Amino acid sequence: xxxxxxxxxxxxxxxxxxxxxxxxxxxxxxxxxxxxxxxxxxxxxxxxxxxxxxxxxxxxxxxxxxxxxxxxxxxxxxxxxxxxxxxxxxxxxxxxxxxxxxxxxxxxxxxxxxxxxxxxxxxxxxxxxxxxxxxxxxxxxxxxxxxxxxxxxxxxxxxxxxxxxxxxxxxxxxxxxxxxxxxxxxxxxxxxxxxxxxxxxxxxxxxxxxxxxxxxxxxxxxxxxxxxxxxxxxxxxxxxxxxxxxxxxxxxxxxxxxxxxxxxxxxxxxxxxxxxxxxxxxxxxxxxxxxxxxxxxxxxxxxxxxxxxxxxxxxxxxxxxxxxxxxxxxxxxxxxxxxxxxxxxxxxxxxxxxxxxxxxxxxxxxxxxxxxxxxxxxxxxxxxxxxxxxxxxxxxxxxxxxxxxxxxxxxxxxxxxxxxxxx
Amino acid sequence: xxxxxxxxxxxxxxxxxxxxxxxxxxxxxxxxxxxxxxxxxxxxxxxxxxxxxxxxxxxxxxxxxxxxxxxxxxxxxxxxxxxxxxxxxxxxxxxxxxxxxxxxxxxxxxxxxxxxxxxxxxxxxxxxxxxxxxxxxxxxxxxxxxxxxxxxxxxxxxxxxxxxxxxxxxxxxxxxxxxxxxxxxxxxxxxxxxxxxxxxxxxxxxxxxxxxxxxxxxxxxxxxxxxxxxxxxxxxxxxxxxxxxxxxxxxxxxxxxxxxxxxxxxxxxxxxxxxxxxxxxxxxxxxxxxxxxxxxxxxxxxxxxxxxxxxxxxxxxxxxxxxxxxxxxxxxxxxxxxxxxxxxxxxxxxxxxxxxxxxxxxxx
Numbered sequence: 001x002x003x004x005x006x007x008x009x010x011x012x013x014x015x016x017x018x019x020x021x022x023x024x025x026x027x028x029x030x031x032x033x034x035x036x037x038x039x040x041x042x043x044x045x046x047x048x049x050x051x052x053x054x055x056x057x058x059x060x061x062x063x064x065x066x067x068x069x070x071x072x073x074x075x076x077x078x079x080x081x082x083x084x085x086x087x088x089x090x091x092x093x094x095x096x097x098x099x100x101x102x103x104x105x106x107x108x109x110x111x112x113x114x115x116x117x118x119x120x121x122x123x124x125x126x127x128x129x130x131x132x133x134x135x136x137x138x139x140x141x142x143x144x145x146x147x148x149x150x151x152x153x154x155x156x157x158x159x160x161x162x163x164x165x166x167x168x169x170x171x172x173x174x175x176x177x178x179x180x181x182x183x184x185x186x187x188x189x190x191x192x193x194x195x196x197x198x199x200x201x202x203x204x205x206x207x208x209x210x211x212x213x214x215x216x217x218x219x220x221x222x223x224x225x226x227x228x229x230x231x232x233x234x235x236x237x238x239x240x241x242x243x244x245x246x247x248x249x250x251x252x253x254x255x256x257x258x259x260x261x262x263x264x265x266x267x268x269x270x271x272x273x274x275x276x277x278x279x280x281x282x283x284x285x286x287x288x289x290x291x292x293x294x295x296x297x298x299x300x301x302x303x304x305x306x307x308x309x310x311x312x313x314x315x316x317x318x319x320x321x322x323x324x325x326x327x328x329x330x331x332x333x334x335x336x337x338x339x340x341x342x343x344x345x346x347x348x349x350x351x352x353x354x355x356x357x358x359x360x361x362x363x364x365x366x367x368x369x370x371x372x373x374x375x376x377x378x379x380x381x382x383x384x385x386x387x388x389x390x391x392x393x394x395x396x397x398x399x400x401x402x403x404x405x406x407x408x409x410x411x412x413x414x415x416x417x418x419x420x421x422x423x
Numbered sequence: 424x425x426x427x428x429x430x431x432x433x434x435x436x437x438x439x440x441x442x443x444x445x446x447x448x449x450x451x452x453x454x455x456x457x458x459x460x461x462x463x464x465x466x467x468x469x470x471x472x473x474x475x476x477x478x479x480x481x482x483x484x485x486x487x488x489x490x491x492x493x494x495x496x497x498x499x500x501x502x503x504x505x506x507x508x509x510x511x512x513x514x515x516x517x518x519x520x521x522x523x524x525x526x527x528x529x530x531x532x533x534x535x536x537x538x539x540x541x542x543x544x545x546x547x548x549x550x551x552x553x554x555x556x557x558x559x560x561x562x563x564x565x566x567x568x569x570x571x572x573x574x575x576x577x578x579x580x581x582x583x584x585x586x587x588x589x590x591x592x593x594x595x596x597x598x599x600x601x602x603x604x605x606x607x608x609x610x611x612x613x614x615x616x617x618x619x620x621x622x623x624x625x626x627x628x629x630x631x632x633x634x635x636x637x638x639x640x641x642x643x644x645x646x647x648x649x650x651x652x653x654x655x656x657x658x659x660x661x662x663x664x665x666x667x668x669x670x671x672x673x674x675x676x677x678x679x680x681x682x683x684x685x686x687x688x689x690x691x692x693x694x695x696x697x698x699x700x701x702x703x704x705x706x707x708x709x710x711x712x713x714x715x716x717x718x719x720x721x722x723x724x725x726x727x728x729x730x731x732x733x734x735x736x737x738x739x740x741x742x743x744x745x746x747x748x749x750x751x752x753x754x755x756x757x758x759x760x761x762x763x764x765x766x767x768x769x770x771x772x773x774x775x776x777x778x779x780x781x782x783x784x785x786x787x
Contacts, residue, residue: 112517123776127768130517195625198783205786264589265654288639371594371640371785379782385489387775388514 059401062179062394065172068164071114072101076168084162084186089155095144099136106133120389121174122163128154175395199379199396203403206375209293210358216298217305217354218347225309225346229316247303255367258296262287262368288370296368297358304357305350312346348415356404376400447477448704452506454482455645456668460724461506463742465712472711476704485643487511491520491694500696503705506555509548509688513767516551521692522702523550529706531714533733542715542731546688548767553709554690554730555718559753559762560598561684563651563666564658566676577683577761578606580658581634591647591659594640596781597770598660598685601763603630605683615769624777628784640785651677663753667726671744671751681758687765690730726751 013021037044069076074097082090105111115129135151148155166184167174174184181197182189191197224243228236246254261267269283278284286292316339324334362377369378376396383393411417450466452458458480466478481502483490488511494500507515515521524530526547530539540547546554564574569586579586580602592599604614604623607630617623631638639656641647647661648669658680669675691713693705711717718729719737726748729735738748749755753762 109519113519116514116517119772120775124772126517127772130771196779196783198779198786201786263653263655366642374786382782385486387778388488388492388518389775 058390058394059398060394061391062175062398063171063173064391065117065167065174066170067110067114067117068168069170071105071110072098072164072168074098075101075164079161079165079168082161082165084158084165088158090161092143092145094161095148095155098148099139099144102132102136106136116388118163118167120178120392121167122159124154125160125163128152128160172391175391176399178392179395179399199376202374202376202379203399206359206377206400207403209290209373209375210355212294213297213301213358214305214351214355216294217302218351220298221302221305221309221350222343222347225306225313228306228310229313230318243303243306246299251300251363254300255296255364258292258299258368259287262292262295287368288373290369290373292368292370293365293373293375296364297361300364301354301357304353308349308353309343309346312343312349316342344415348411352408352411355407359404360400446475447479448503448701448708449479449481449501450504450506450708451481451484451487451502453484453644456725457664457727458482460721461712463724464721465708465717468717469708469711473707476708478708488514488518488520491515492518495520495694495696498696500694502694503697503701504708505692505694506689507692509552509554509690510765510767510770512552512690512692513549513771515692515694516549517771520695521551522695524553524693526553529710531710533715533731535733537733539713539731542733544732546690546730548688551692552688552690553692553713554688555713556689556721556727556730557686557754558689558727559663559681559684559686560593560660561663561666561753562658562660562680562682563647563669563677564680565651565654565656566678568654568657573678574658574680575682577602577680579680581606581630583634583637586657588657589637589639589650589655590634591639591641591650591656591661593660594642594785596777597765597774599631600624600627600777600781601685602683603627606630611763615766618777619769619773624780628780631784651675663751664725664727667751671741671746679758681753682761683763684753684758684761685763685765686753688730689727722748722752726753728752728754 015021015024075094078094078097079090082094102111105114111129111133112126115126118129119126132148132151132155139147139151154160177183177189179199181192181200183192184190224239228239228243230236231239259266263269264283264285264287266287268286269278272278273280273283286295320338320342321334324338325331329337359375360377361375362381365374366378366381369375377400380393380396380400383389383396408417450461452461462480466480470476470478484506487505487507491500491502491505494502505521512521516523526540526543527538530553532538533542543554546557548554562574562577562580564579564586566573568588572585574580574582574586580590580592600618601614604617604627605611607626609617609626618627639650639659641650641659641661644662644665647656647659648665650656650659651669652673652675663679663684666677666679670677670679691709693702693709697705713731715731715733716737718731719734719739721727722729722734722738723740723742729738735754738752740746741748750757753759
């Protein structure tokens with residue numbers, strides 16, 4: 001379409017209608033790009049609305065803390081001048097502000113919400129707010145301090161006021177500190193007492209067990225994938241069905257099946273006992289501990305290792321190994337020096353799939369993990385559905401997400417994400 | 424033209440079905456035998472009386488608090504009536520997620536005219552809570568695995584010498600810590616005073632430490648009956664109705680250890696944020712379902728005690744087994760010689776704190 005005007009060098013190339021060629025080209029490209037974006041727009045909007053936005057909203061809860069300031073605005077303001085080092089408990093103006101705030105809050109029934117929020121930080125505040133809320137209607141004007149102390153003597157404890165003051169800002173790092181077993185005290189950030197530390201330990205355990213599960217999946221999956229790729233079609237098809245059938249079975253069914261197999265009066269222990277391999281009181285503990293979680297999760301995640309491995313192995317030409325052997329390599333050398341390096345991409349893909357899936361696994365550890373085989377995700381679920389401490393759950397979830405991203409980045413640095421082949 | 428007709432027809436169907444939906448009422452409960460008992464005692468007679476209403480059973484009571492909070496935030500509450508334990512009712516009330524009830528004006532009086540609030544008595548533990556049943560968390564044991572002297576005392580749970588074998592305990596501090604303190608020599612009326620101190624929690628956990636290696640921790644009410652039936656545990660705690668089903672319906676070699684059973688309450692709440700019309704319907708249902716006769720009827724299907732004083736004399740025989748239900752009620756004088764009442768206030772305050780310690784203890 002373009003017409004090169006024959007002329008002096010340096011003259012701008014234009015299309016026939018006179019627009020510069022560069023601009024016309026850019027315009028055409030832009031139109032193409034727009035068309036591409038329009039094509040993926042429905043998916044993009046869908047993912048943004050139903051996936052990214054809810055996740056972002058949930059993660060945001062890990063720092064959000066408007067409730068105290070919104071419900072007790074004048075108290076928070078009045079507390080601004082209170083210094084716990086100089087004064088045991090605040091003066092009358094603060095109590096008066098609290099009275100005004102509580103009067104509004106009780107009418108709107110939000111005082112108990114603040115109570116529950118602050119109860120996460122200091123046990124007892126929940127009932128303090130509930131109890132005081134019931135009495136607020138009966139309070140008279142004047143001498144609020146005495147009346148509040150009369151309603152509940154805990155209003156005379158410095159700790160209650162410190163908690164309110166500490167958690168009055170709109171944003172808080174309190175949830176993140178809790179999520180790494182830390183808390184803020186008078187002197188700064190310090191570790192929680194040892195018997196209350198749990199999350200860091202659980203993060204480590206989750207990582208450790210996910211690695212063990214990934215490793216056992218490689219160990220078990222590699223030979224199967226090799227057979228799948230190298231057996232004659234008829235046999236390998238049957239084998240493939242055996243791999244896929246459990247893959248298509250409900251997760252809960254498979255986990256429950258493991259319960260039947262692994263428990264102390266279960267199939268495996270009973271068989272061993274009948275064979276005389278274990279004594280009746282020495283039955284193996286295979287479930288409700290780490291062993292149970294590792295066995296059940298290895299089984300459940302195995303297809304995610306086998307399938308990428310298989311698809312990579314399928315593309316390796318048998319002539320490579322034959323060539324190696326004809327050049328004098330024995331079986332092992334031919335496998336290790338020629339075949340294995342070609343499958344690393346598959347191992348990488350499988351490992352990354354299994355590892356990332358298992359790090360966030362929830363239902364299987366819950367059912368077969370007992371107490372020593374549960375993951376951090378079980379605590380997140382607990383805080384979402386039972387304790388309702390969504391802020392803490394969000395903080396734990398954010399950390400988990402960051403850990404996964406860090407592992408992904410590390411993997412990319414070490415192995416290179418371009419080397420991952422899913423097929 | 425054809426397309427237009429089709430579109431019209433489609434719109435018509437959509438409208439018709441949404442009109443039908445308007446009469447649906449979603450009632451959330453616990454599933455299993457419990458929902459079945461409610462279905463027989465409440466839902467069926469209610470739907471017979473009100474042919475326009477179609478009751479839909481949802482079995483997510485275990486996650487009710489979290490789900491209601493999420494629904495409320497999304498501004499779309501799809502549940503009409505929710506069955507929750509009293510502790511959850513208190514939390515829902517605190518969070519403003521459950522409606523406050525005026526028990527006397529909204530619920531039926533007893534046949535002799537006693538107002539509802541008197542008939543329920545102390546069981547109205549929250550302004551939002553409409554009591555339904557009294558249940559208890561207690562122990563069941565395998566009669567064939569405890570030797571010649573079956574346990575009669577809750578401290579048998581901690582006695583590994585006399586009753587070796589695994590135990591099933593609930594994976595939460597509530598109840599377990601109370602039992603541990605009781606068996607560590609703390610007087611019954613001092614249990615919560617002790618538990619309110621950090622040393623008290625340590626003392627209870629230290630007592631639990633003595634059996635920690637032999638405990639299977641359950642989180643669903645159906646776990647313990649299954650573990651008992653499989654012979655995986657010698658004794659285990661669960662809800663008394665589950666044990667009743669295991670013993671009387673499935674005829675397993677299991678017996679009840681009523682000692683130090685912990686009473687708890689279960690009942691209805693009505694979510695906030697419903698339209699006036701739905702609230703009215705929910706209230707109408709609740710008024711019907713918690714009257715004296717209906718509560719007594721439920722006891723025909725499951726061994727939980729009706730929450731009204733006036734219902735107790737009406738408790739009869741099991742619908743299919745034909746056995747007297749009164750001796751199987753947790754409130755029966757023979758069973759209730761030594762009981763505990765769930766301390767709602769204490770656990771509302773200390774649950775998060777003690778749970779953190781308990782879970783840290785469990786994980787190590």
